[in-house]
Amino acid sequence: MLLGLTTGKTAEVEEIAPDARMRGLRFIARIHRMRTLGWGLGVLSIASVLYQQQAPLLAWIALLVNGYVWPHMAWLAARRSRDPARAELRSLVLDSVLGGAWIAMMQFNLLPSALLAVMLSVDKIGVAGWRFLARTAIAQVLACAATSALLGFPVQLHSSMLNIVASLPFLFGYPMAISTAAYALGRRVLRQNRMLEHLNRIDDVTGLFNRRHWEEVAGKELARCLRTRRPAVVMMIDVDDFKQINDRHGHVVGDAVLRCVADVLKTSLREIDTPARYGGDEFCVLLAETRMDGAREVAERLRAEVEAIECALAPQVRCTVSIGLAEASRVLVSVQDWVNVADIAMYQAKHHGRNRAEAVSAAKALRNSSL
Protein backbone atom coordinates (compact mmCIF):
# COMPACT_ATOMS: atom_id res chain seq x y z
CA MET A 1 0.00 0.00 0.00
CA LEU A 2 1.94 2.90 -1.18
CA LEU A 3 2.11 5.85 -3.39
CA GLY A 4 5.03 7.08 -5.44
CA LEU A 5 3.20 9.26 -7.91
CA THR A 6 5.30 10.30 -10.86
CA THR A 7 4.72 12.33 -14.00
CA GLY A 8 6.40 12.56 -17.38
CA LYS A 9 8.00 15.89 -16.47
CA THR A 10 9.35 14.57 -13.17
CA ALA A 11 10.85 11.64 -14.98
CA GLU A 12 12.54 14.06 -17.37
CA VAL A 13 13.90 16.14 -14.52
CA GLU A 14 15.11 13.00 -12.74
CA GLU A 15 16.87 12.01 -15.97
CA ILE A 16 18.91 15.18 -16.26
CA ALA A 17 19.81 15.61 -12.61
CA PRO A 18 22.99 13.96 -11.33
CA ASP A 19 23.27 10.95 -9.01
CA ALA A 20 20.41 8.85 -10.32
CA ARG A 21 20.79 6.17 -7.62
CA MET A 22 20.36 8.67 -4.78
CA ARG A 23 17.31 10.18 -6.43
CA GLY A 24 15.90 6.71 -7.06
CA LEU A 25 16.33 5.87 -3.38
CA ARG A 26 14.69 9.11 -2.32
CA PHE A 27 11.74 8.22 -4.51
CA ILE A 28 11.61 4.72 -3.04
CA ALA A 29 11.83 6.21 0.46
CA ARG A 30 8.57 8.05 -0.31
CA ILE A 31 7.04 4.74 -1.40
CA HIS A 32 8.34 3.15 1.82
CA ARG A 33 6.63 5.79 3.95
CA MET A 34 3.34 5.23 2.16
CA ARG A 35 3.69 1.43 2.41
CA THR A 36 4.38 1.67 6.14
CA LEU A 37 1.36 3.92 6.62
CA GLY A 38 -0.95 1.89 4.36
CA TRP A 39 -0.20 -1.49 5.87
CA GLY A 40 -0.05 0.04 9.38
CA LEU A 41 -3.63 1.34 9.06
CA GLY A 42 -4.83 -1.61 6.97
CA VAL A 43 -3.87 -4.01 9.77
CA LEU A 44 -6.68 -2.56 11.94
CA SER A 45 -9.26 -3.24 9.27
CA ILE A 46 -8.05 -6.80 8.64
CA ALA A 47 -7.69 -7.45 12.39
CA SER A 48 -11.37 -6.61 12.93
CA VAL A 49 -12.30 -9.44 10.54
CA LEU A 50 -9.80 -11.92 12.04
CA TYR A 51 -11.25 -11.09 15.48
CA GLN A 52 -14.76 -11.90 14.30
CA GLN A 53 -13.52 -15.13 12.70
CA GLN A 54 -11.64 -16.03 15.91
CA ALA A 55 -8.67 -16.67 13.64
CA PRO A 56 -5.77 -18.88 14.81
CA LEU A 57 -2.60 -17.43 16.33
CA LEU A 58 -0.69 -18.07 13.10
CA ALA A 59 -2.99 -15.71 11.18
CA TRP A 60 -2.42 -12.98 13.79
CA ILE A 61 1.33 -13.43 13.62
CA ALA A 62 1.20 -13.32 9.81
CA LEU A 63 -0.84 -10.11 9.97
CA LEU A 64 1.57 -8.42 12.39
CA VAL A 65 4.60 -9.43 10.33
CA ASN A 66 2.93 -8.27 7.13
CA GLY A 67 1.74 -4.97 8.66
CA TYR A 68 4.75 -3.95 10.71
CA VAL A 69 7.79 -5.92 9.48
CA TRP A 70 7.25 -6.36 5.75
CA PRO A 71 7.40 -2.62 4.83
CA HIS A 72 10.84 -2.36 6.45
CA MET A 73 12.04 -5.55 4.76
CA ALA A 74 10.98 -4.12 1.38
CA TRP A 75 12.85 -0.89 2.12
CA LEU A 76 15.99 -2.79 3.15
CA ALA A 77 15.79 -4.94 0.01
CA ALA A 78 15.61 -1.80 -2.18
CA ARG A 79 18.47 -0.10 -0.35
CA ARG A 80 20.74 -3.12 -0.58
CA SER A 81 19.91 -3.86 -4.19
CA ARG A 82 22.16 -2.78 -7.04
CA ASP A 83 19.00 -1.85 -8.87
CA PRO A 84 16.67 -0.34 -6.24
CA ALA A 85 13.91 0.43 -8.76
CA ARG A 86 13.69 -3.20 -9.90
CA ALA A 87 13.74 -4.40 -6.28
CA GLU A 88 10.93 -1.99 -5.48
CA LEU A 89 8.83 -3.23 -8.39
CA ARG A 90 9.24 -6.77 -7.05
CA SER A 91 8.06 -5.58 -3.64
CA LEU A 92 5.04 -3.96 -5.26
CA VAL A 93 4.11 -7.27 -6.87
CA LEU A 94 4.52 -8.94 -3.47
CA ASP A 95 2.24 -6.29 -1.96
CA SER A 96 -0.42 -7.38 -4.42
CA VAL A 97 0.11 -11.07 -3.63
CA LEU A 98 -0.22 -10.35 0.10
CA GLY A 99 -3.28 -8.15 -0.49
CA GLY A 100 -4.94 -10.91 -2.56
CA ALA A 101 -4.24 -13.47 0.15
CA TRP A 102 -5.72 -11.24 2.87
CA ILE A 103 -8.87 -10.61 0.83
CA ALA A 104 -9.42 -14.38 0.66
CA MET A 105 -8.52 -14.77 4.36
CA MET A 106 -11.19 -12.17 5.19
CA GLN A 107 -13.64 -14.29 3.18
CA PHE A 108 -14.23 -11.27 0.91
CA ASN A 109 -15.67 -9.19 3.76
CA LEU A 110 -16.88 -6.33 1.63
CA LEU A 111 -15.54 -3.09 3.13
CA PRO A 112 -12.02 -4.18 4.22
CA SER A 113 -11.58 -6.21 0.99
CA ALA A 114 -12.70 -3.35 -1.24
CA LEU A 115 -10.47 -0.89 0.62
CA LEU A 116 -7.47 -3.17 0.28
CA ALA A 117 -8.11 -3.80 -3.44
CA VAL A 118 -8.68 -0.12 -4.27
CA MET A 119 -5.67 1.13 -2.33
CA LEU A 120 -3.34 -1.49 -3.83
CA SER A 121 -4.56 -0.47 -7.30
CA VAL A 122 -4.09 3.25 -6.60
CA ASP A 123 -0.52 2.53 -5.54
CA LYS A 124 0.34 0.66 -8.71
CA ILE A 125 -1.11 3.30 -11.01
CA GLY A 126 0.64 6.05 -9.02
CA VAL A 127 4.02 4.35 -9.19
CA ALA A 128 4.16 2.75 -12.62
CA GLY A 129 0.90 3.24 -14.52
CA TRP A 130 -2.02 1.13 -15.70
CA ARG A 131 0.03 -1.57 -17.43
CA PHE A 132 1.86 -2.33 -14.21
CA LEU A 133 -1.49 -2.45 -12.41
CA ALA A 134 -2.73 -5.04 -14.92
CA ARG A 135 0.37 -7.18 -14.30
CA THR A 136 0.11 -7.01 -10.52
CA ALA A 137 -3.67 -7.54 -10.64
CA ILE A 138 -3.05 -10.95 -12.15
CA ALA A 139 -0.72 -11.83 -9.23
CA GLN A 140 -3.30 -10.49 -6.79
CA VAL A 141 -6.16 -12.51 -8.27
CA LEU A 142 -4.07 -15.68 -8.41
CA ALA A 143 -2.96 -15.28 -4.77
CA CYS A 144 -6.54 -14.61 -3.77
CA ALA A 145 -7.86 -17.66 -5.63
CA ALA A 146 -5.12 -19.95 -4.27
CA THR A 147 -5.68 -18.84 -0.66
CA SER A 148 -9.45 -19.13 -1.02
CA ALA A 149 -9.06 -22.64 -2.48
CA LEU A 150 -6.81 -23.65 0.45
CA LEU A 151 -9.48 -22.45 2.88
CA GLY A 152 -12.32 -24.14 0.96
CA PHE A 153 -13.71 -21.04 -0.81
CA PRO A 154 -15.40 -19.46 2.23
CA VAL A 155 -17.39 -16.28 1.48
CA GLN A 156 -18.77 -13.86 4.06
CA LEU A 157 -19.49 -10.55 2.40
CA HIS A 158 -21.23 -8.76 5.28
CA SER A 159 -19.24 -5.97 6.99
CA SER A 160 -20.16 -5.39 10.62
CA MET A 161 -20.08 -2.08 12.48
CA LEU A 162 -16.75 -3.24 13.99
CA ASN A 163 -15.32 -3.71 10.47
CA ILE A 164 -16.57 -0.27 9.44
CA VAL A 165 -15.15 1.49 12.51
CA ALA A 166 -11.81 -0.36 12.22
CA SER A 167 -11.60 0.68 8.55
CA LEU A 168 -12.14 4.39 9.28
CA PRO A 169 -8.48 5.25 10.08
CA PHE A 170 -7.47 3.68 6.77
CA LEU A 171 -10.36 5.28 4.93
CA PHE A 172 -9.44 8.80 6.10
CA GLY A 173 -5.71 8.55 6.77
CA TYR A 174 -4.52 7.00 3.55
CA PRO A 175 -6.23 9.33 1.03
CA MET A 176 -5.06 12.31 3.12
CA ALA A 177 -1.49 11.03 2.93
CA ILE A 178 -1.86 10.47 -0.82
CA SER A 179 -3.11 14.03 -1.33
CA THR A 180 -0.27 15.45 0.77
CA ALA A 181 2.32 13.48 -1.21
CA ALA A 182 0.73 14.46 -4.54
CA TYR A 183 0.67 18.14 -3.51
CA ALA A 184 4.34 18.06 -2.44
CA LEU A 185 5.27 16.33 -5.68
CA GLY A 186 3.30 18.86 -7.75
CA ARG A 187 5.15 21.72 -6.06
CA ARG A 188 8.49 20.03 -6.66
CA VAL A 189 7.73 19.53 -10.34
CA LEU A 190 6.74 23.20 -10.58
CA ARG A 191 10.00 24.29 -8.92
CA GLN A 192 12.06 22.05 -11.18
CA ASN A 193 10.23 23.27 -14.28
CA ARG A 194 11.02 26.86 -13.28
CA MET A 195 14.64 25.92 -12.77
CA LEU A 196 14.78 24.21 -16.16
CA GLU A 197 13.21 27.22 -17.81
CA HIS A 198 15.84 29.43 -16.19
CA LEU A 199 18.68 27.10 -17.23
CA ASN A 200 17.34 27.09 -20.81
CA ARG A 201 18.04 30.81 -20.93
CA ILE A 202 21.60 30.66 -19.64
CA ASP A 203 24.83 30.09 -21.55
CA ASP A 204 26.72 27.40 -19.67
CA VAL A 205 30.27 28.64 -20.43
CA THR A 206 29.82 32.24 -19.26
CA GLY A 207 26.67 32.21 -17.10
CA LEU A 208 25.27 35.08 -19.18
CA PHE A 209 21.86 34.89 -20.89
CA ASN A 210 21.98 33.01 -24.16
CA ARG A 211 21.10 34.39 -27.60
CA ARG A 212 17.51 33.02 -27.61
CA HIS A 213 16.58 34.80 -24.40
CA TRP A 214 18.42 37.98 -25.36
CA GLU A 215 16.60 38.18 -28.71
CA GLU A 216 13.27 37.90 -26.87
CA VAL A 217 14.26 40.77 -24.57
CA ALA A 218 15.62 42.86 -27.45
CA GLY A 219 12.45 42.23 -29.51
CA LYS A 220 10.27 43.60 -26.72
CA GLU A 221 12.61 46.55 -26.22
CA LEU A 222 12.58 47.42 -29.93
CA ALA A 223 8.76 47.36 -29.96
CA ARG A 224 8.73 49.57 -26.86
CA CYS A 225 11.23 52.01 -28.38
CA LEU A 226 9.22 52.32 -31.58
CA ARG A 227 5.99 52.82 -29.61
CA THR A 228 7.27 55.32 -27.03
CA ARG A 229 10.17 56.84 -28.98
CA ARG A 230 12.45 56.06 -26.04
CA PRO A 231 16.11 55.45 -26.97
CA ALA A 232 18.03 52.15 -26.75
CA VAL A 233 21.27 50.86 -28.23
CA VAL A 234 22.45 47.37 -29.20
CA MET A 235 26.13 46.65 -28.77
CA MET A 236 27.86 43.72 -30.49
CA ILE A 237 31.20 42.81 -28.94
CA ASP A 238 33.65 40.43 -30.60
CA VAL A 239 36.91 39.25 -29.03
CA ASP A 240 39.83 40.16 -31.30
CA ASP A 241 41.90 37.32 -32.75
CA PHE A 242 40.27 34.88 -30.41
CA LYS A 243 41.19 31.99 -32.67
CA GLN A 244 44.86 32.71 -31.89
CA ILE A 245 44.19 32.57 -28.14
CA ASN A 246 42.58 29.17 -28.62
CA ASP A 247 45.34 27.96 -30.90
CA ARG A 248 48.19 29.16 -28.68
CA HIS A 249 46.81 28.41 -25.22
CA GLY A 250 44.10 25.81 -25.80
CA HIS A 251 40.33 25.85 -25.50
CA VAL A 252 40.33 25.73 -21.69
CA VAL A 253 42.15 29.06 -21.57
CA GLY A 254 39.90 30.29 -24.40
CA ASP A 255 36.84 29.48 -22.29
CA ALA A 256 38.41 31.22 -19.28
CA VAL A 257 38.98 34.35 -21.38
CA LEU A 258 35.34 34.30 -22.49
CA ARG A 259 34.32 34.06 -18.82
CA CYS A 260 36.56 37.03 -17.93
CA VAL A 261 34.95 39.14 -20.66
CA ALA A 262 31.53 38.02 -19.42
CA ASP A 263 32.48 39.06 -15.88
CA VAL A 264 33.31 42.55 -17.12
CA LEU A 265 29.84 42.74 -18.71
CA LYS A 266 28.17 41.43 -15.56
CA THR A 267 29.87 43.92 -13.25
CA SER A 268 30.15 47.05 -15.39
CA LEU A 269 26.64 47.49 -16.74
CA ARG A 270 23.50 48.87 -15.13
CA GLU A 271 20.76 46.52 -13.94
CA ILE A 272 18.45 47.59 -16.74
CA ASP A 273 21.00 46.61 -19.40
CA THR A 274 20.96 43.05 -20.76
CA PRO A 275 24.27 41.41 -21.69
CA ALA A 276 24.33 37.97 -23.31
CA ARG A 277 26.59 35.62 -25.19
CA TYR A 278 25.51 35.82 -28.80
CA GLY A 279 27.61 32.82 -29.84
CA GLY A 280 31.28 31.82 -30.22
CA ASP A 281 33.44 34.77 -29.16
CA GLU A 282 30.66 37.30 -29.75
CA PHE A 283 28.68 39.03 -27.00
CA CYS A 284 25.72 41.40 -27.25
CA VAL A 285 24.35 44.01 -24.90
CA LEU A 286 21.03 45.80 -24.91
CA LEU A 287 21.46 49.25 -23.40
CA ALA A 288 17.99 50.42 -22.39
CA GLU A 289 17.13 54.12 -22.10
CA THR A 290 20.47 55.04 -23.66
CA ARG A 291 21.33 57.38 -26.54
CA MET A 292 24.33 56.89 -28.78
CA ASP A 293 26.51 59.38 -26.84
CA GLY A 294 26.00 57.45 -23.60
CA ALA A 295 26.48 54.12 -25.40
CA ARG A 296 29.84 55.27 -26.78
CA GLU A 297 31.01 56.06 -23.22
CA VAL A 298 29.86 52.64 -22.00
CA ALA A 299 31.59 50.96 -24.96
CA GLU A 300 34.84 52.78 -24.27
CA ARG A 301 34.70 51.82 -20.59
CA LEU A 302 34.07 48.15 -21.46
CA ARG A 303 36.82 48.16 -24.07
CA ALA A 304 39.35 49.53 -21.54
CA GLU A 305 38.24 47.09 -18.82
CA VAL A 306 38.61 44.10 -21.17
CA GLU A 307 42.06 45.32 -22.21
CA ALA A 308 43.07 45.37 -18.53
CA ILE A 309 41.79 41.85 -17.80
CA GLU A 310 44.21 39.55 -16.04
CA CYS A 311 42.77 36.13 -16.40
CA ALA A 312 43.63 34.04 -13.30
CA LEU A 313 44.02 30.88 -15.39
CA ALA A 314 46.39 32.51 -17.88
CA PRO A 315 47.75 35.83 -16.56
CA GLN A 316 50.03 36.25 -19.59
CA VAL A 317 47.10 36.29 -22.04
CA ARG A 318 45.89 39.71 -23.14
CA CYS A 319 42.70 40.24 -25.02
CA THR A 320 40.87 43.12 -26.64
CA VAL A 321 37.45 43.54 -28.15
CA SER A 322 35.92 45.31 -31.14
CA ILE A 323 32.54 46.86 -30.45
CA GLY A 324 29.75 47.85 -32.83
CA LEU A 325 26.88 50.11 -31.79
CA ALA A 326 23.43 50.64 -33.34
CA GLU A 327 20.64 52.83 -31.98
CA ALA A 328 16.97 51.80 -32.20
CA SER A 329 15.34 53.45 -35.17
CA ARG A 330 12.05 53.44 -37.07
CA VAL A 331 13.77 51.95 -40.10
CA LEU A 332 14.47 48.72 -38.16
CA VAL A 333 11.82 46.09 -38.73
CA SER A 334 13.15 43.35 -36.47
CA VAL A 335 15.79 42.51 -33.86
CA GLN A 336 17.72 40.77 -36.63
CA ASP A 337 17.97 44.12 -38.49
CA TRP A 338 19.15 45.79 -35.30
CA VAL A 339 21.82 43.12 -34.72
CA ASN A 340 22.91 43.29 -38.37
CA VAL A 341 23.46 47.05 -38.15
CA ALA A 342 25.48 46.66 -34.92
CA ASP A 343 27.43 43.84 -36.62
CA ILE A 344 28.27 46.14 -39.54
CA ALA A 345 29.61 48.66 -37.01
CA MET A 346 31.58 45.95 -35.24
CA TYR A 347 33.20 44.74 -38.50
CA GLN A 348 34.01 48.37 -39.29
CA ALA A 349 35.83 48.53 -35.92
CA LYS A 350 37.73 45.34 -36.84
CA HIS A 351 38.56 46.82 -40.23
CA HIS A 352 39.90 50.02 -38.64
CA GLY A 353 42.39 48.15 -36.47
CA ARG A 354 40.40 46.32 -33.72
CA ASN A 355 40.31 47.20 -29.99
CA ARG A 356 37.87 50.06 -30.66
CA ALA A 357 34.20 50.91 -30.76
CA GLU A 358 32.31 52.26 -33.76
CA ALA A 359 28.72 53.22 -34.40
CA VAL A 360 26.64 53.06 -37.54
CA SER A 361 23.26 54.66 -38.13
CA ALA A 362 20.55 52.18 -39.07
CA ALA A 363 19.26 54.33 -41.92
CA LYS A 364 22.74 54.60 -43.42
CA ALA A 365 23.47 50.90 -43.03
CA LEU A 366 20.17 49.98 -44.66
CA ARG A 367 20.80 52.36 -47.51
CA ASN A 368 24.24 50.86 -48.17
CA SER A 369 23.30 47.23 -47.88
CA SER A 370 20.52 44.85 -48.77
CA LEU A 371 19.39 44.27 -45.14
Ligand SMILES: Nc1nc2c(ncn2[C@@H]2O[C@H](COP(=O)(O)OP(=O)(O)OP(=O)(O)O)[C@@H](O)[C@H]2O)c(=O)[nH]1
Ligand atom coordinates in the same frame (compact mmCIF):
# COMPACT_ATOMS: atom_id res chain seq x y z
N1 LIG B 1 37.38 28.32 -26.34
C1 LIG B 1 36.28 28.49 -27.06
N2 LIG B 1 36.40 28.84 -28.35
C2 LIG B 1 35.29 29.05 -29.07
C3 LIG B 1 34.02 28.89 -28.52
N3 LIG B 1 33.11 29.19 -29.50
C4 LIG B 1 33.79 29.51 -30.61
N4 LIG B 1 35.12 29.43 -30.39
C5 LIG B 1 36.23 29.70 -31.30
O1 LIG B 1 36.33 31.12 -31.43
C6 LIG B 1 37.03 31.41 -32.64
C7 LIG B 1 36.37 32.60 -33.27
O2 LIG B 1 37.20 33.08 -34.23
P1 LIG B 1 36.73 34.15 -35.30
O3 LIG B 1 35.65 35.01 -34.71
O4 LIG B 1 36.39 33.45 -36.55
O5 LIG B 1 38.00 34.98 -35.54
P2 LIG B 1 38.95 35.73 -34.53
O6 LIG B 1 40.19 34.91 -34.35
O7 LIG B 1 38.23 36.12 -33.28
O8 LIG B 1 39.33 36.98 -35.37
P3 LIG B 1 38.53 38.34 -35.47
O9 LIG B 1 37.12 38.07 -35.06
O10 LIG B 1 38.65 38.72 -36.92
O11 LIG B 1 39.24 39.26 -34.58
C8 LIG B 1 36.97 30.14 -33.48
O12 LIG B 1 38.25 29.57 -33.52
C9 LIG B 1 36.02 29.22 -32.71
O13 LIG B 1 36.38 27.86 -32.82
C10 LIG B 1 33.94 28.50 -27.14
O14 LIG B 1 32.86 28.35 -26.55
N5 LIG B 1 35.08 28.32 -26.45
